[in-house]
Amino acid sequence: MGQAIEVKYISPTDIKGVRFKATCQAGSIVIDDPSTSIHCAGYEEAARALCRKLGWPYSYISGQLKNGNYAFVSAKGQK
Numbered sequence: 001m002g003q004a005i006e007v008k009y010i011s012p013t014d015i016k017g018v019r020f021k022a023t024c025q026a027g028s029i030v031i032d033d034p035s036t037s038i039h040c041a042g043y044e045e046a047a048r049a050l051c052r053k054l055g056w057p058y059s060y061i062s063g064q065l066k067n068g069n070y071a072f073v074s075a076k077g078q079k
Contacts, residue, residue, distance in 0.1 A: 005050055005060065005072040007043040020046035029053050043070040 003024040010019040010030070018033035020042045027050065034045045044062065047070075051058045060072040 005047045006065070006069055007046045007072065008069040009042070018042070022046040022050040024050065024054075026054055040070070044072075047072040 003026055005022050005024045007020055007022045010021055012018050016032075019030050020033070021028060021030045029046065029050045031042075031046050031049050033042050047060060047062070048058050051060075059075045061075045062070050062072045064070050
């Protein structure tokens with residue numbers, strides 16, 4: 001734990017719909033669009049899915065990067 005997670009939007013293709021890819025040093029995961037009305041929810045759901053895959057508790061804060069991706073960093077110890 002303690003690794004930043006970066007999540008990027010993957011545009012739809014002729015075969016697959018919108019997806020989100022969450023990546024950190026320990027691994028990555030790609031999820032289908034959770035079909036929520038809030039676009040940024042897909043980014044958070046991807047970060048949560050990666051935490052579940054790695055067995056980490058989800059306690060993160062996020063912000064958007066200059067390239068449009070989102071970064072999630074551990075909120076543990078934040079005041």
